[in-house]
Structure formats: structure tokens, C-alpha cells
Amino acid sequence: MRAFHFLLALCLSSGAALAQTSSTDKSSGGTFVSPGYPTARSPQGLGTQAPNTNGTSNPSANDQSAPGLRMPPALRGNPAQSPDDDQNQSSRRLLKPTKPSEFQRFVEDATGRLLPVFGADFFSQGLAGPSTVDNVPVSGDYIIGPGDELMIRAWGSIDVDYRAVVDRNGQVNLPKVGSFNVAGVHASEIDKHLRAQIGRVFTNFNLSVTLGHLRGVKVFVVGPAQQPGVYTLASQSTILSAVVAAGGPGPNGSMRRVLLRRDGKLVSELDAYDFLVQGDKSKDIQLQAGDVVVFQPVGPRVALTGALETPGIYELKSPQESLREVLRYAGGAPVLANQNRGQLERIDPGQPKARVVEEFKLDTAGMQKPLRDGDVVTLLEISPEFANAVTLKGHVAQPLRYPYKPGMRVSDLIPDKDALISPDFYRRKNLLVQVIDEQEDETPGHGSNGQATVPGSQVPDSSGSRIRKSDQRDAVRAAAERAKKTPSALFDELNWDYAVVERLSTTDISTQVIPFNLGKAVLQHDPLQDIQLLPGDVVTIYSQKDIRVPTARQTRLVSLEGEVKAPGVYQLMPGETLKSLLTRIGGLTPQAYVYGLEFSREETRQRQRENLQSAMQRLQALSATQAARTAANARDDAADRSTSVSQAATQAQMARLAQLQPNGRIALELPPDATSVDSLPDVPLEHGDHINVPSRPGFVTVAGAVLNNNGFLWKPGRTAGDYVRLAGLDEAADRSNMFILRADGTVSSANDRRGFFSFGGVESQVLQPGDAVIVPNQLDYETWGRALVRNLKDWSQIFSQFGLGAAAIKTLRN
Numbered sequence: 149m150r151a152f153h154f155l156l157a158l159c160l161s162s163g164a165a166l167a168q169t170s171s172t173d174k175s176s177g178g179t180f181v182s183p184g185y186p187t188a189r190s191p192q193g194l195g196t197q198a199p200n201t202n203g204t205s206n207p208s209a210n211d212q213s214a215p216g217l218r219m220p221p222a223l224r225g226n227p228a229q230s231p232d233d234d235q236n237q238s239s240r241r242l243l244k245p246t247k248p249s250e251f252q253r254f255v256e257d258a259t260g261r262l263l264p265v266f267g268a269d270f271f272s273q274g275l276a277g278p279s280t281v282d283n284v285p286v287s288g289d290y291i292i293g294p295g296d297e298l299m300i301r302a303w304g305s306i307d308v309d310y311r312a313v314v315d316r317n318g319q320v321n322l323p324k325v326g327s328f329n330v331a332g333v334h335a336s337e338i339d340k341h342l343r344a345q346i347g348r349v350f351t352n353f354n355l356s357v358t359l360g361h362l363r364g365v366k367v368f369v370v371g372p373a374q375q376p377g378v379y380t381l382a383s384q385s386t387i388l389s390a391v392v393a394a395g396g397p398g399p400n401g402s403m404r405r406v407l408l409r410r411d412g413k414l415v416s417e418l419d420a421y422d423f424l425v426q427g428d429k430s431k432d433i434q435l436q437a438g439d440v441v442v443f444q445p446v447g448p449r450v451a452l453t454g455a456l457e458t459p460g461i462y463e464l465k466s467p468q469e470s471l472r473e474v475l476r477y478a479g480g481a482p483v484l485a486n487q488n489r490g491q492l493e494r495i496d497p498g499q500p501k502a503r504v505v506e507e508f509k510l511d512t513a514g515m516q517k518p519l520r521d522g523d524v525v526t527l528l529e530i531s532p533e534f535a536n537a538v539t540l541k542g543h544v545a546q547p548l549r550y551p552y553k554p555g556m557r558v559s560d561l562i563p564d565k566d567a568l569i570s571p572d573f574y575r576r577k578n579l580l581v582q583v584i585d586e587q588e589d590e591t592p593g594h595g596s597n598g599q600a601t602v603p604g605s606q607v608p609d610s611s612g613s614r615i616r617k618s619d620q621r622d623a624v625r626a627a628a629e630r631a632k633k634t635p636s637a638l639f640d641e642l643n644w645d646y647a648v649v650e651r652l653s654t655t656d657i658s659t660q661v662i663p664f665n666l667g668k669a670v671l672q673h674d675p676l677q678d679i680q681l682l683p684g685d686v687v688t689i690y691s692q693k694d695i696r697v698p699t700a701r702q703t704r705l706v707s708l709e710g711e712v713k714a715p716g717v718y719q720l721m722p723g724e725t726l727k728s729l730l731t732r733i734g735g736l737t738p739q740a741y742v743y744g745l746e747f748s749r750e751e752t753r754q755r756q757r758e759n760l761q762s763a764m765q766r767l768q769a770l771s772a773t774q775a776a777r778t779a780a781n782a783r784d785d786a787a788d789r790s791t792s793v794s795q796a797a798t799q800a801q802m803a804r805l806a807q808l809q810p811n812g813r814i815a816l817e818l819p820p821d822a823t824s825v826d827s828l829p830d831v832p833l834e835h836g837d838h839i840n841v842p843s844r845p846g847f848v849t850v851a852g853a854v855l856n857n858n859g860f861l862w863k864p865g866r867t868a869g870d871y872v873r874l875a876g877l878d879e880a881a882d883r884s885n886m887f888i889l890r891a892d893g894t895v896s897s898a899n900d901r902r903g904f905f906s907f908g909g910v911e912s913q914v915l916q917p918g919d920a921v922i923v924p925n926q927l928d929y930e931t932w933g934r935a936l937v938r939n940l941k942d943w944s945q946i947f948s949q950f951g952l953g954a955a956a957i958k959t960l961r962n
Contacts, residue, residue, distance in 0.1 A: 875923075
């Protein structure tokens with residue numbers, strides 16, 4: 149037992165030591181020191197790691213405060229990357245966004261826009277992520293120094309395969325060969341240099357020398373940088389590398405003057421604009437250990453804004469630079485800028501208010517205008533006005549801007565009638581000859597004609613909108629059916645009596661509307677109507693749908709089908725009615741069933757569809773509310789199952805109702821014995837009306853909750869009850885809500901108390917040829933059925949209010 153307690157105590161102490169070491173590792177870092185900028189690590193982690201001569205990294209003597217410091221596994225054995233880099237990366241992630249400079253705020257107050265500093269986004273990328281210094285190409289002018297690794301392979305009279313690290317004296321030591329000095333040799337010359345050194349001892353050998361891990365160089369970044377401090381960079385890094393590592397200049401740092409000092413002497417002066425604008429790196433020399441990169445205070449600054457691709461704050465190289473030179477930094481003067489007008493806001497200490505505004509042109513003299521510190525240049529956009537354009541819009545073939553010519557008139561803008569045929573006409577016409585296979589290939593990626601298609605692709609419908617590829621067949625059929633019944637649907641009739649010219653008055657800047665007769669101007673060239681146009685005029689052409697013309701001048705077409713003397717499409721005369729039209733075409737045939745005449749109107753169908761959808765949404769909301777209330781009151785599993793069954797039946801019936809489509813039929817309430825045109829009412833006809841006179845049928849239909857959904861032979865005197873008994877009632881039938889859908893479009897139900905229908909109920913009513921008896925299913929009136937009765941009274945009102953005809957019977961059978 150003592151041994152067990154001893155082992156347990158040992159494990160606990162070891163775990164605590166391990167946790168302490170791990171915690172220390174996390175808090176330890178590299179050599180990065182940022183005056184005035186806090187870091188994420190504790191002050192104890194400021195130790196340094198220097199690369200050893202054998203290519204590994206060991207804690208230095210001054211790192212006694214971080215006993216648990218270790219290099220990440222990815223950096224072990226790489227003298228060119230140390231914990232300094234890991235600390236630099238951590239600092240990059242923790243850097244806060246730079247606050248706007250005072251000049252940026254000054255420009256924001258003047259223009260309302262916070263303009264970015266040109267080039268700042270490029271250098272800020274150095275703070276966004278880690279800097280990779282391993283496995284990068286080495287240029288031929290790279291100078292080898294202490295800490296670099298050479299991979300030397302020789303064969304022949306000697307056999308060498310060795311990774312040597314240049315020591316502090318600049319030498320590499322090859323076992324059994326000797327030591328050789330390589331410091332200061334360019335990377336492109338190292339192979340030749342070592343071959344000459346080894347050749348003094350051996351002959352008849354081949355040699356290959358490549359660079360392995362590179363040393364790291366420690367440089368100092370001072371001055372108004374974004375994040376000054378000490379950085380360990382790759383040995384092949386340049387001034388720009390240090391600038392990027394530091395995040396570029398700070399709010400008051402310069403991009404035009406970045407100095408490199410080495411051993412107390414000025415070695416190079418870098419202008420970052422040369423690199424950002426032209427890619428010039430001639431002043432960007434390689435860094436060495438101990439170099440100091442000095443950011444100078446920012447120089448004169450100007451702001452460019454307005455119609456410019458790259459608005460921003462730009463720094464001047466000298467106290468004054470021309471506008472052309474500054475625009476060169478921004479990509480040049482844009483073509484969308486107003487060449488005749490630009491604005492310059494300048495600080496002039498000699499003025500009482502210190503700030504003045506000047507205007508200039510973007511010509512040769514204006515581009516030479518000198519800019520100085522504090523200037524704000526605004527390039528204005530060009531005017532959207534066209535100097536010589538006349539606009540044609542509306543119901544035309546090409547709504548465009550057309551060039552104005554002196555003396556131009558409406559007839560010059562619209563030279564012939566073809567210019568008034570809109571593209572919609574040709575799109576609708578082309579749909580008529582598109583053949584869609586009945587059994588369309590449902591395989592994704594293939595159309596009905598075997599050609600590859602894109603899933604979800606769209607094609608234009610007859611109105612020019614976009615529809616899915618899967619709906620193309622229905623759109624084509626609908627367009628063809630409309631064209632068969634009313635050919636004018638392919639073309640929207642023009643309003644030849646009225647068109648307008650909109651003109652902007654130059655005297656009081658008001659809009660003038662000048663109407664003219666389109667037919668007289670284009671077809672007859674009437675000089676009174678053929679208005680002379682001016683630059684900037686807008687000519688609008690209307691169709692009869694846009695502005696309704698008198699009935700006498702409208703082209704109104706109706707279609708007649710069935711048992712009439714001359715079926716077809718007819719143009720209506722002013723004030724023509726159903727009776728007068730049938731009389732004009734010769735009347736009816738002897739087989740005509742006048743009682744079952746179908747008179748439908750598109751406007752009525754649209755209104756019926758809207759009302760049906762509104763009622764369905766209301767009933768669905770009521771059903772959901774009642775279902776939730778019923779579920780809340782359920783007390784046992786049996787009640788839950790009953791509720792679920794009831795809800796399923798309700799949803800199924802709702803789905804059937806959602807499939808019903810109104811037909812737009814208007815019930816004429818004709819007597820069953822109507823046989824001639826004289827028995828028809830004088831109903832005024834409208835464009836698009838459809839009249840179908842069927843032949844006398846010999847059957848009566850029974851549908852709904854019956855055992856035999858079928859048509860039965862009509863016999864005089866048979867009642868609805870007789871036909872229901874022939875069909876047989878289903879056990880789920882709701883006999884009390886049975887109703888009759890008459891051939892003339894009317895509905896008879898148990899709630900109907902008009903005329904002789906009030907005696908004996910629905911079952912005692914005598915049926916006529918073409919009538920249909922509908923027996924609905926029973927509903928759970930405790931849930932949804934009661935709401936249905938309260939809102940629509942009964943099934944018969946669904947058919948009567950929403951214009952549901954015989955086509956709805958098929959839906960109720962399912």
C-alpha cells in the first residue's frame with residue numbers, strides 16, 4: 149500500500165511539473181521588442197535564441213527566466229527561423245487597426261469620405277499572417293555568411309555527403325578534407341569556390357554544392373513605423389522585407405524616405421512609391437545583421453477624391469509636385485472625369501480664412517498645376533447628358549438613343565412600321581413552333597431533344613420574363629393555346645392616336661409634354677403631327693394596354709367553338725353582345741345544347757384564382773391553429789393518434805383543394821329547355837372572351853365519396869338520389885353536404901332555398917344532361933371542418949364562388 153501511495157504522489161508531482169513546463173512554453177517567446185506596443189506574452193519571455201554553429205538553436209545565456217522555452221517542431225534544426233518569428237506572428241495577429249491621421253480626419257471633414265493612405269493596404273498584409281523564410285529560392289547574388297548551411301556532395305577520388313554550417317569565422321569544416329573559408333562568397337560562385345579549394349588536395353572528383361537552411365539576420369526598425377522593434381528575418385531579406393514586417397509606416401511615417409543605416413553610415417534611401425507604382429527595387433538592397441531601418445517623418449500630403457479609381461491620401465516627394473505626377477501615382481487622369489472642371493481646396497495662411505477654393509481644367513496647363521501640402525483635389529464626374537441624342541422608348545423595336553440631326557422629325561426617328569414591332573412579338577411567335585416531347589427526358593443534364601442542358605437553366609416566356617427549363621413545355625403549350633384562341637395575344641396593339649415628346653425647357657428648366665398623333669405622323673407624314681425634334685427629346689410610344697383607347701378603336705377578338713354555324717375567332721363590333729354575335733355568324737346548329745353553353749372570361753378567371761388562393765391561405769391558418777389547440781388538449785395516446793389521423797385527412801383534403809383551378813366561367817342561369825339564340829341574355833362581350841356551345845350529352849356524372857366514380861346514362865325524370873344509389877355511397881361520404889354541379893355552371897345544394905329546389909332536398913332534384921352530382925368526404929368538424937363551414941358554408945359554395953367546373957371533378961375523385 150505504501151508503494152502505491154508513493155507511485156501516486158510521484159505521478160501527481162510529475163503531472164504538475166509537466167503542466168508548469170507547458171504553461172511556461174506557451175508564455176515564452178522570441179526576441180521581438182516593440183517600444184510602446186504591448187505584446188501577448190509575459191515580460192519573462194524576452195530571452196533570445198541564437199543559431200548554433202551546428203545548425204540547431206539553443207537558449208542563450210540571458211534566457212534564464214524561461215527554463216521551459218522550446219522551439220516549435222516545424223522550426224527545429226532551422227537556424228533561419230527562431231521563436232522571434234513566432235513572436236512576430238503573434239504580434240501581427242494582435243495589432244489593432246491603425247487610427248486615422250489628423251490629415252485623414254481633416255480630409256474627411258472637407259469631403260465626407262475617410263480616404264485611405266495610398267499603399268498602406270499593401271504593407272498591412274505583413275501583419276496579417278506569418279512570414280515564411282524557409283524553402284524559398286535564393287538569388288545568385290546572395291552572400292554566404294555565418295549560420296548558413298551548405299549541402300556538399302563529392303564523388304570520384306573522394307566520397308563526401310555532408311551538411312556543413314558556416315561557423316562564426318566564416319569557415320566550413322569537411323571531415324578528412326579540411327576547413328575552407330566561404331564567408332562573403334556569392335551563392336552563384338560557391339560551387340566554383342569550393343571546387344578550387346578542394347582541388348588543392350584532391351584531383352579527379354566531381355562536386356555539387358547547394359544551400360540548405362539559411363541564417364537569420366536581426367535588424368532594427370525605428371522611427372514612425374506601424375510597429376517598430378527588433379525583427380529576425382531571412383538572411384536574403386531586403387529593406388522592403390523589413391518594411392512589410394513592420395506593417396509599413398505609421399500614421400505619421402513616410403513612404404517616400406525609408407533609410408538603411410549600417411555601421412553608422414547611410415547605405416540606401418528607399419522610395420516605396422517607386423516600387424508600388426513602377427515595381428522599381430533598385431534601392432532595395434539586401435539586409436545584414438545589425439542593420440537599422442529608419443522611417444522618416446511623413447512629408448507633404450495631398451488628397452485625391454471624386455471621379456477617380458483610387459482615391460486616397462498621397463505623399464509628395466518634394467514640397468511641390470505637379471498634378472500630372474500625383475495623378476500618375478493614382479493611375480492617371482480617368483476618362484470619366486470632367487475635363488473642363490476640377491476643384492482644388494487649399495490652405496493659404498495669407499488669407500483671412502486660411503482656406504480657399506480654386507477651379508481648373510484637366511488640360512495641359514491644368515495638369516502642370518503645382519500641388520502642395522494640405523491640398524484636396526476633387527475630380528468631378530462627367531455630365532450624364534448626351535449632347536446630340538434623341539431617345540425613343542416604349543412599344544418599339546429598339547428603345548435606344550439615336551443621334552440627332554438638324555431638322556430631324558418624328559418620321560425620321562421612326563422611318564417605317566417595322567420600328568414599332570416590339571421584340572416580344574417575335575419571341576411569342578417563335579414559341580409556337582418549338583416542339584416539346586410529351587415524355588420529356590427527366591434525366592438531369594439532358595433535355596427532351598437529347599441535347600445537354602444545365603439544371604435550373606432558364607428560357608424567356610411569352611412575356612419576356614424568365615422561367616425554368618422544366619416549365620418550358622407548359623409555357624409553350626399555354627402560348628400556343630392562347631394564340632389559337634386569340635391570335636392578337638402575340639402582338640400588343642399600338643395606340644395610333646396618342647404618343648408624346650418630352651422636352652426640357654431651357655428657359656425655366658421645366659418639362660414640356662408635346663402630344664401627337666402617331667398614325668398621322670408615321671403613316672401619313674402629316675406636317676402638323678410630324679413634330680420637329682430637338683437634342684435631348686424623349687419620344688414615347690404607347691400600346692393600347694398602356695393607355696386604353698375608346699372601344700370603337702380597339703381590336704377586340706373573341707373565339708367561338710362547338711355547335712355554332714361558323715366556329716372561329718371574330719372581331720367585335722362596338723357594343724356587340726353574345727346574342728348579336730351568334731346571330732351575325734348564322735346562329736347554332738341543331739345539335740347545340742344551349743343549356744350547357746360555356747361562357748368564360750380571362751378577367752373573371754384571374755379574380756377567381758386570387759380569391760381561391762386567399763381562401764386557402766385563411767383555411768390553412770385556421771387548420772394549424774385548431775390542430776395546435778387540439779394537441780394541447782389531448783390527454784392520452786389514443787387521443788393523439790386520433791388527432792394525427794384527423795390532421796392527415798385534413799391535409800389531404802386541403803391538398804386536393806389546392807389542385808383545383810378556376811375556369812373563369814360565368815353562369816348564364818339558362819332554363820333547361822333553352823334551345824335557340826333568342827333564349828340567351830344580351831351579355832356585352834369583351835376582348836378575349838371564349839364561348840363554347842357543346843352538343844347535347846347523354847350522361848350524368850357522379851363523383852366524390854362514392855363506390856363507382858363514373859358517368860351514368862341520362863334518363864328523363866331521374867333525380868340526384870337515383871344516380872347516387874346507382875353509384876353507391878362510400879362509408880366516408882358526407883351525404884348531408886351533397887350538391888349538384890349543373891351543366892349551365894350553377895350549383896344546387898342543401899342550403900339552396902330558391903324555387904322548386906327547396907322541396908325534398910338535393911336528392912329529389914331532377915338532373916339534366918351534363919349535370920354532375922358531387923358527394924364530398926366527411927371531415928372532422930371538431931378540427932378543420934367547422935372552420936370550413938364557417939368560412940365557406942359548404943362544398944357547393946367552393947364550386948360556385950370560385951368558378952370550379954367539371955374539370956374539378958377529376959381532382960375530387962383522387
